[in-house]
Amino acid sequence: MDAIELGIVALKCLVIVAVLLTGFAYTTFLERKVIARMQQRLGPNRAGPFGLLQPAADGVKLIFKENITPVGVDRFVYFLAPIVSMVVAIMAFAVMPVADPITVTIGGQVREIRFQLADFNVALLYVLGITSLAVYGLVLAGWASNNKFALIGGLRSAAQMVSYELAMGVALVSVVLVVGSLSMNDIVDWQVAKGLPLIVLQPVAFGIYAITAIAETNRAPFDFPEAEQELVAGYHTEYTGMRFALFFMAEYINMITVSGLAATLFLGGHHLPFVERFTGNLPWFVDIGVFLAKVILALFLFIWIRATIPRLRYDRLMAFGWKVLLPISLANLALTAVVIAFLAR
Amino acid sequence: MSGLDPAFLIVGALAIVTAVGMILAKNVVHSALFMVAHFGLTAVLYLLLSAPFLAAAQLIVYAGAIMVLVLFVVMLLGRQEALLDEPIVGQRWLALAALGVLGAALVRVAALGVPAAPEGGTAVVPPAFGSPAAMGDALYTQWVLPFEVVSLVLLVAMIGAVVIAHFQRRPRNEKAGNPAIAADATEIPSPRA
Amino acid sequence: MIPLAAVLPPAQPLMLAALLFTIGAAGVLLRRNIIIVLMSVELMLNAVNITLVAVSRAMLQLDGQVFVFFSLTIAAAEVAVGLALVVALHRSLGSSDVDDVSSLRG
Amino acid sequence: MSIETLLPWVPALPLIGFVTLVFFGRRLGGRWSGIVATVAMGAAFAVAAWLALGSALLRPGWSPPRVMGIDEKHVVPADYLDHPQEAVYHSTLWTWMTVAPQYDLTVVTRPVRAGEPVPADAVTTIRLPQARITHDLELFATSHRMFTPEQAIGRIARLDLLPIGPDAPLNGDRLLAETTLLPDAERAIPAAGLPERPLGYVVDVALQLDALSLLMILIVTGVGFLIHLYSIGYMAHDADRPRYFAYLNLFAFSMLTLVLGANFLVLFVGWELVGACSYLLIGFWHKDPANASAGRKAFIVNRIGDVAFLIAMMLIFTTFGSLAFADVLPQAADPLVLSGGVATLIAALLLVGATGKSAQIPLYVWLPDAMAGPTPVSALIHAATMVTAGIYMMARAHVIFDHAPSVLVAVAVVGAVTAFGAALIALVQSDIKRVLAYSTVSQLGYMFLGVGAGAYASGVFHLMTHAFFKALLFLGAGSLMHAMEHGFHHGKGSGHGAASSSEDHDDDAFPPGPPPALDGIPPEQDLRHMGGLLRKAPVTGWTFVVGGLALAGVFPLAGFWSKDEILHHVIGRAGEGGAIWLALFALGLVTAGLTAFYTGRLLLLALFGAPRSSGAAHAADSPRTMTAPLVVLAALSIVGGLPWLSGPLAEALDPVLRVAGHVATNVAGSAHAAESGPSALTLALIASAVALGGLALAWAMYRPGTPLVDPARLATAMGGAYRTLRGKFYVDELYAWGLVRPFTRIADFLWHRVDDGVVDAAVNAVGRGAVALGQGSRRWQTGYVRTYGLGIVIGAAALAAWLLWLV
Structure with a gap:
C-alpha cells in the first residue's frame, strides 16, 4: 500500500461523502417536488431554476441556525448521537460498487481503480452489521435528550429496526443462497452472467426487502419514531440546527443506501443484465448512470409510498414484522434452499 | 515481521482505551457506548487477523444485538447512580494487586507468542482463510453437531430469558423477551441525576 | 485483502488480549453495577476470542475461529439470560447493585 | 428327636419364659408370671432329664460310639487312644464369628x-x-x-x-x-x-453335652425348678413378680448357656450373663440404696475376676488357635503344645476368674452382701448354681490345670483358707442369711480344695450335694423368715381371731410388731429373735434340720460323703509327701468341725429353745408351694451323697475329668489316694467324729435352757478375736481403705483433673476452635459475588505467577 493507493482511497472517501451529501440534498428536493406534485402543488420553485438551489438554501439556513442545547441532556451522548447516525449511514456505502473497475496508468504504474471503496467477501454481512448500528443514533438521541417523547421515539425506532432487521437479513440470505457469495461484485456479476436480475428469481425476497427497507429507514408508513401526533418529533425532538440536519441527512442517506443495495442485489447493480446480453459490457460512465437511475427509481418508490399510504398503528407494525414478514422470509429461505439443493443434484 | 504494525497499534490502543473507558465510565450508558466502540474495534482487529466473517459476525451480534439489548435494559431500568463507595473492605486494593500480578503474568505468557503453523508457512495466509465460505464449510461439516447444539442453547436461552423476566405482577402486555414492547410499559428514565 | 494481515506477529494480539482480559477482570471486581459487570464479563470473553483468532491465524487452523463463532453465540445467549436476570433482580430489589444480591434468602 | 436337636431347648425354654415375661409379664400378673416361669423351668428340667436318660451319659461302663465325637474322623492324641473315648454331643447353632x-x-x-x-x-x-x-x-x-x-x-x-x-x-x-x-x-x-x-478360627455358638454339663444342667434345672416353685409362694406379696420371674428365667438361661457352651466364648457369655442376672436380682429391691449398692459390689468384684478370665481366654486363643473345648483340651494335654509357663499363666488367670465368680479369697466379699436379694435368689444363684461356675470352669479346663501343679496348689490353698476363714466368720454372725452365706463361701472353698487336689470329680460331687443342701438351707431360712414375718404381723395385728389368741399364752411376753433392727439386721432374719421355730413351723424346721446336718457332714447325709471324699483326696496328696497337703488336710478337718459347730448353733438358735420375739412366738409354717420344694430338697440331701449315686457319677465323669496319664505324676488320681492315704473308713470315722464334736460343742453353748458354756462370756473372754470375727476380719474395711478409697481418689482425680481439666477442656477447646474458625472464615463468605470473583482472580494470579516465575 503505497502513497498513491492511499491517495486513491482518500479520494474515494471524499467523493463518496460529497456525492452522498449532494444526493441527500437533492433527495429532499425530489421528495418535496414529487409529493407536491402528488398533492397538486408545485413544490419548491423559488431558489434557482425549478427551485434547484432550494437544498443549498436549506443547508445554509440549517448551518447558521442557532444550536439549542436543552438543559439536562447528557451532553456527550447528545452530541454523539447525530454523528453516529450520520457516520453509520455513510459507512454502509463503502462496499457499494457503482461501476466496473477501470485501469489507468499513474506514474508509470498500471492501476486498477474500482468504483467502490472496498470489496469484502463479507460485504453483505458488513452492510447488515452497519445498518444494525443505525439503531444507536436513534436510541442515544432519544435517551440523551432527557425527554420522554424523545426516549419513547428512540426506543420505538430501535425496536422497529431490530424487528425488521431480522426479516431483512433472512430475505437477503435468500439472495446470498442463490448467488453463493456475500461479495457485492459477485452478486452483480452473477446477475450479469445469468442475464437476469435477482428480482425475477427472488420476488418475495425483494418484496420483503422493500418493506423492511422502508421500516429500517423509518419512513412512512413506518415512521413512528417521529410520529408527530403522538411523539412530537420523536427522538430528534430536542435537536435543532445542524444537529437536527445531521439526523435528517442520515435518514435520507440511509434511503439512498438501501436503494443502492436494492439496486445492487435485486436489479443488477450498475449493469443492465438483460440488455448487456446484446450490447456487451457498457463503459463505466454508463454504469454510473445506470446505477443512479436505479437508485432514483427506488427513491421515487419511497416517496410515492410515503405520499400514498397512511401510517400504521405501532402494535400492528410490530405484529406485521414478527408475524408476517419474518415467517414469510423464513419460508422463502427454506424454499430457496430446497430448490437450490434440488438443482445442485 | 518485527515492530508493531501501525494499524494494529492504533486499533489495539483504541481498544484498550475504550475498554478502560468502559469500566471507568460513571454513566452506564457511557459504558455501553464505550463497549460498542470496543466491539467495533474488535471487529477491525478480526479483520486484521484474517477473520472477516468473524468481524462481520462480531459487528452484527455484539454491536448490533447484544449491546442494543444492554442499552435497552439500561434504559428500562432507569436511573443508574454511580456507586463510588466501596462497601467491601479491601476489595479495591486486593483486586488491583491481584489484577496487577495476573495481568503481568498473562502479558508475559502472551509475549512468548505461539508456535508458527505446523507446515512452517507462517508468512502467507491464504486469501480464503476465515472467509464465509471457509467458515461455512467448517461449521456445516466438521462442527455441525456443536452448531446444532449451540442453536439449541440459543433457543433455551431465549425461552429462559422470557420466563425469568416475565413476572406475574406485570401486566400481560409486557414481554421481557422482546424488550421493545417492554420498554413502552416502563417508567421513563432520565440520563442525568 | 488487507495486506496487513500477513505480517502481524501473533504475540502482539495475544498481549493485547491479555491486557483486555485483565481490564475486564478489573471491571468485574471493581464495579458494582450489574450491567457493567456483565459487560466486563463480555469484555473478558472478547479478549479470549481475540486470543483464539490470533492463534488460529498463526497456526493456520480455522478451528479457533469456529470456536469464536460458538462463543459469540453463547455470549448472546448468556447476555439474553443475564439481562433477563438483571431485569428480574431490579424488579425485586429495586437496585442494580451486585452487592445487594449478597443474601441467599429467597 | 435326636439329642443334638433337643439340646438347645434346655437353655431355650427359660429364654422363652424370659421373653414371654418381658413382653407379657405385666399383663399376666404376678401369679401367672410365676407359673409361666416355673413351667418353663420344669420343662427345661424335663428335657434335661430326658437327655440324661436318652444319652446314657451317666450310665456306668457305657462306652459311647465314636460317631458322637466331633466327627468320626476325629482322632485324639495317642495318650487318649488307650482310653474309651469321651462322649460328647455337639449342637452348633450358628457360626458366631470367623476370625x-x-x-x-x-x-x-x-x-x-x-x-x-x-x-x-x-x-x-x-x-x-x-x-x-x-x-x-x-x-x-x-x-x-x-x-x-x-x-x-x-x-x-x-x-x-x-x-x-x-x-x-x-x-x-x-x-x-x-x-x-x-x-x-x-x-x-x-x-x-x-x-x-x-x-479355632471360627467361633461357633455351639452347645456341648457331656457328663459334666449334663450333671450341671440337671442341678440347674432341677434345683432351679424347685426354687421357682418356692418363689411363687415366697414372693406372693411382691408387686414386682413379673420382673422377678423374668430375671429368674433369664438367669436360668444364662447359667445353662454357661454350662452347655462348647467353647470358652459361649461359656464366657453365660458367665457374664449370670453376673448380670446376679446384679439384677441382688438389687431386686433397688429402692433401698443398700441393696442397689450390694448389687453393684457383686458386679464390680465379679468383674475383676472376669478380666482375668478374659485374659486367660486370649492366651488360650493365642496358644491353641481356638476356643472350642474340643480343640483346646486335647491339645492342652500335650506338653509340646502347652508348655509349663503358659499353662501356669493361663491356669492362674483362670483361678482368679474362678475366685471372682465362686467367691473365694480375695474376691469373696461380694457374696455375703449379695444376701440383700430375695432369699430364693440367694438359694439359687448364690448357693446352688452361679457361684459354682468357677468350680465348673476349672473342672472343664482341668487339662490346663493339670499342667500347672503350682496353680493347683494355689487353688487348694485358696480353697482351704477361704473355707476356714469363712467358717470362722460364720461362727459369730447373727443374721441367718449371713451365716449361710459365709457357709457357702466356706463350702465353695472346700470344692476348691478338692479341685486343687486334682480330685475334680470330688469337687463336682461336692458341688452337687452342696447345691442340694445349701439350697435347702437357704429356702428353709427364707421359709423361717416368712414364718417370722407372719409372726410379727400376727403380733402387730390387734384384731386376730380368739382361737389363736387363746392358744398363744405368751402373747404379752413380747411387744407387738417387729423389734428394732440390731446391727442393721432385719429382725425377721436375726437369729437373736428366733427360737423354738421347730414347733411353730414343723415342715420347715425338720427339713432345715436335715439340711443343717447334711452341711455339718453327719453320716449318712449328702454332705458327709462329698466332704469326706475331698478330704480323702487331700490326705491322699499328703501321702505322696508334701507337708502343705497335710496342712491343708488339717485345715479342712478343722473347717469341718467349725462347720458342724456353726451349723449346730444355727439350728439351736433358730429352731430350738424358747421364742425370743413376737415373730418367733407367733410364727406359722409356710404355704405348700414353699414347703414342697423343701421336702424334695431334703430328700435329695439325704440320698444325694450315697455311694450308689456317687460311684457311678464319678465313673461317668471320668472321661471328662480324667487326668491324662503323662501328667498323672503331677496330679493325684483317686487310685493313688486310696493307696497312700489312710483308709476311707478311718477317714470317715475321723470326719464323723469331728462333725459330731462340732455339733456337741454347739449343743453345749446354745442348747435350750442354761448353756454349759456361756457364749457371751466366751465372747468377752476372747475379746479381740470375737470382735475380729464379728467384723468379718475387717476385710471389707481393709478393701475400702486399701483399694476402694485410693480408687475413688484416682477416679476423683481423673474426673476433676483429667476429665474436666484435660479431656473436657480439650473437647471444649476443639469446639471453641471450630467456632472461632467458623467465625473467622465466615468473613470470607460475604455473599458478595465480587469477593468470590476476587478469590478466583487471586488464585489464578498466584497460580500464574508460580508457574511463570517461581518454577
Whole structure:
C-alpha cells in the first residue's frame, strides 16, 4: 500500500461523502417536488431554476441556525448521537460498487481503480452489521435528550429496526443462497452472467426487502419514531440546527443506501443484465448512470409510498414484522434452499 | 515481521482505551457506548487477523444485538447512580494487586507468542482463510453437531430469558423477551441525576 | 485483502488480549453495577476470542475461529439470560447493585 | 428327636419364659408370671432329664460310639487312644464369628505312590485358615522327626495337619511352597482322620453335652425348678413378680448357656450373663440404696475376676488357635503344645476368674452382701448354681490345670483358707442369711480344695450335694423368715381371731410388731429373735434340720460323703509327701468341725429353745408351694451323697475329668489316694467324729435352757478375736481403705483433673476452635459475588505467577 493507493482511497472517501451529501440534498428536493406534485402543488420553485438551489438554501439556513442545547441532556451522548447516525449511514456505502473497475496508468504504474471503496467477501454481512448500528443514533438521541417523547421515539425506532432487521437479513440470505457469495461484485456479476436480475428469481425476497427497507429507514408508513401526533418529533425532538440536519441527512442517506443495495442485489447493480446480453459490457460512465437511475427509481418508490399510504398503528407494525414478514422470509429461505439443493443434484 | 504494525497499534490502543473507558465510565450508558466502540474495534482487529466473517459476525451480534439489548435494559431500568463507595473492605486494593500480578503474568505468557503453523508457512495466509465460505464449510461439516447444539442453547436461552423476566405482577402486555414492547410499559428514565 | 494481515506477529494480539482480559477482570471486581459487570464479563470473553483468532491465524487452523463463532453465540445467549436476570433482580430489589444480591434468602 | 436337636431347648425354654415375661409379664400378673416361669423351668428340667436318660451319659461302663465325637474322623492324641473315648454331643447353632479367612485345601487322604495319578476318591477338600495351615506346617516340620509314622498319625490329626503328597492337587501356590518343608513327602502318611471343620478360627455358638454339663444342667434345672416353685409362694406379696420371674428365667438361661457352651466364648457369655442376672436380682429391691449398692459390689468384684478370665481366654486363643473345648483340651494335654509357663499363666488367670465368680479369697466379699436379694435368689444363684461356675470352669479346663501343679496348689490353698476363714466368720454372725452365706463361701472353698487336689470329680460331687443342701438351707431360712414375718404381723395385728389368741399364752411376753433392727439386721432374719421355730413351723424346721446336718457332714447325709471324699483326696496328696497337703488336710478337718459347730448353733438358735420375739412366738409354717420344694430338697440331701449315686457319677465323669496319664505324676488320681492315704473308713470315722464334736460343742453353748458354756462370756473372754470375727476380719474395711478409697481418689482425680481439666477442656477447646474458625472464615463468605470473583482472580494470579516465575 503505497502513497498513491492511499491517495486513491482518500479520494474515494471524499467523493463518496460529497456525492452522498449532494444526493441527500437533492433527495429532499425530489421528495418535496414529487409529493407536491402528488398533492397538486408545485413544490419548491423559488431558489434557482425549478427551485434547484432550494437544498443549498436549506443547508445554509440549517448551518447558521442557532444550536439549542436543552438543559439536562447528557451532553456527550447528545452530541454523539447525530454523528453516529450520520457516520453509520455513510459507512454502509463503502462496499457499494457503482461501476466496473477501470485501469489507468499513474506514474508509470498500471492501476486498477474500482468504483467502490472496498470489496469484502463479507460485504453483505458488513452492510447488515452497519445498518444494525443505525439503531444507536436513534436510541442515544432519544435517551440523551432527557425527554420522554424523545426516549419513547428512540426506543420505538430501535425496536422497529431490530424487528425488521431480522426479516431483512433472512430475505437477503435468500439472495446470498442463490448467488453463493456475500461479495457485492459477485452478486452483480452473477446477475450479469445469468442475464437476469435477482428480482425475477427472488420476488418475495425483494418484496420483503422493500418493506423492511422502508421500516429500517423509518419512513412512512413506518415512521413512528417521529410520529408527530403522538411523539412530537420523536427522538430528534430536542435537536435543532445542524444537529437536527445531521439526523435528517442520515435518514435520507440511509434511503439512498438501501436503494443502492436494492439496486445492487435485486436489479443488477450498475449493469443492465438483460440488455448487456446484446450490447456487451457498457463503459463505466454508463454504469454510473445506470446505477443512479436505479437508485432514483427506488427513491421515487419511497416517496410515492410515503405520499400514498397512511401510517400504521405501532402494535400492528410490530405484529406485521414478527408475524408476517419474518415467517414469510423464513419460508422463502427454506424454499430457496430446497430448490437450490434440488438443482445442485 | 518485527515492530508493531501501525494499524494494529492504533486499533489495539483504541481498544484498550475504550475498554478502560468502559469500566471507568460513571454513566452506564457511557459504558455501553464505550463497549460498542470496543466491539467495533474488535471487529477491525478480526479483520486484521484474517477473520472477516468473524468481524462481520462480531459487528452484527455484539454491536448490533447484544449491546442494543444492554442499552435497552439500561434504559428500562432507569436511573443508574454511580456507586463510588466501596462497601467491601479491601476489595479495591486486593483486586488491583491481584489484577496487577495476573495481568503481568498473562502479558508475559502472551509475549512468548505461539508456535508458527505446523507446515512452517507462517508468512502467507491464504486469501480464503476465515472467509464465509471457509467458515461455512467448517461449521456445516466438521462442527455441525456443536452448531446444532449451540442453536439449541440459543433457543433455551431465549425461552429462559422470557420466563425469568416475565413476572406475574406485570401486566400481560409486557414481554421481557422482546424488550421493545417492554420498554413502552416502563417508567421513563432520565440520563442525568 | 488487507495486506496487513500477513505480517502481524501473533504475540502482539495475544498481549493485547491479555491486557483486555485483565481490564475486564478489573471491571468485574471493581464495579458494582450489574450491567457493567456483565459487560466486563463480555469484555473478558472478547479478549479470549481475540486470543483464539490470533492463534488460529498463526497456526493456520480455522478451528479457533469456529470456536469464536460458538462463543459469540453463547455470549448472546448468556447476555439474553443475564439481562433477563438483571431485569428480574431490579424488579425485586429495586437496585442494580451486585452487592445487594449478597443474601441467599429467597 | 435326636439329642443334638433337643439340646438347645434346655437353655431355650427359660429364654422363652424370659421373653414371654418381658413382653407379657405385666399383663399376666404376678401369679401367672410365676407359673409361666416355673413351667418353663420344669420343662427345661424335663428335657434335661430326658437327655440324661436318652444319652446314657451317666450310665456306668457305657462306652459311647465314636460317631458322637466331633466327627468320626476325629482322632485324639495317642495318650487318649488307650482310653474309651469321651462322649460328647455337639449342637452348633450358628457360626458366631470367623476370625481369619479360610482356604480350601485339597489333600490326599490315603497313601499314593509318587508319580502315580491320584485317584479321585483319595482326594478330599478341607477348609482351613491360611495362617493356621502355615503354622501347622511349621510345627509339623519341626516335630516330624520326633515321631515314628505311627505316632505321627495322632499328632497330625491333632494339629490338623494334612499329609500332602507331591502329587496332591493344591489350591494356592503358597501351600505348595510350604509343602516342600515336608521331608519324605512322597511317603504320604495315611490320614486316618482329618477334621473337616476349620478349627479355632471360627467361633461357633455351639452347645456341648457331656457328663459334666449334663450333671450341671440337671442341678440347674432341677434345683432351679424347685426354687421357682418356692418363689411363687415366697414372693406372693411382691408387686414386682413379673420382673422377678423374668430375671429368674433369664438367669436360668444364662447359667445353662454357661454350662452347655462348647467353647470358652459361649461359656464366657453365660458367665457374664449370670453376673448380670446376679446384679439384677441382688438389687431386686433397688429402692433401698443398700441393696442397689450390694448389687453393684457383686458386679464390680465379679468383674475383676472376669478380666482375668478374659485374659486367660486370649492366651488360650493365642496358644491353641481356638476356643472350642474340643480343640483346646486335647491339645492342652500335650506338653509340646502347652508348655509349663503358659499353662501356669493361663491356669492362674483362670483361678482368679474362678475366685471372682465362686467367691473365694480375695474376691469373696461380694457374696455375703449379695444376701440383700430375695432369699430364693440367694438359694439359687448364690448357693446352688452361679457361684459354682468357677468350680465348673476349672473342672472343664482341668487339662490346663493339670499342667500347672503350682496353680493347683494355689487353688487348694485358696480353697482351704477361704473355707476356714469363712467358717470362722460364720461362727459369730447373727443374721441367718449371713451365716449361710459365709457357709457357702466356706463350702465353695472346700470344692476348691478338692479341685486343687486334682480330685475334680470330688469337687463336682461336692458341688452337687452342696447345691442340694445349701439350697435347702437357704429356702428353709427364707421359709423361717416368712414364718417370722407372719409372726410379727400376727403380733402387730390387734384384731386376730380368739382361737389363736387363746392358744398363744405368751402373747404379752413380747411387744407387738417387729423389734428394732440390731446391727442393721432385719429382725425377721436375726437369729437373736428366733427360737423354738421347730414347733411353730414343723415342715420347715425338720427339713432345715436335715439340711443343717447334711452341711455339718453327719453320716449318712449328702454332705458327709462329698466332704469326706475331698478330704480323702487331700490326705491322699499328703501321702505322696508334701507337708502343705497335710496342712491343708488339717485345715479342712478343722473347717469341718467349725462347720458342724456353726451349723449346730444355727439350728439351736433358730429352731430350738424358747421364742425370743413376737415373730418367733407367733410364727406359722409356710404355704405348700414353699414347703414342697423343701421336702424334695431334703430328700435329695439325704440320698444325694450315697455311694450308689456317687460311684457311678464319678465313673461317668471320668472321661471328662480324667487326668491324662503323662501328667498323672503331677496330679493325684483317686487310685493313688486310696493307696497312700489312710483308709476311707478311718477317714470317715475321723470326719464323723469331728462333725459330731462340732455339733456337741454347739449343743453345749446354745442348747435350750442354761448353756454349759456361756457364749457371751466366751465372747468377752476372747475379746479381740470375737470382735475380729464379728467384723468379718475387717476385710471389707481393709478393701475400702486399701483399694476402694485410693480408687475413688484416682477416679476423683481423673474426673476433676483429667476429665474436666484435660479431656473436657480439650473437647471444649476443639469446639471453641471450630467456632472461632467458623467465625473467622465466615468473613470470607460475604455473599458478595465480587469477593468470590476476587478469590478466583487471586488464585489464578498466584497460580500464574508460580508457574511463570517461581518454577
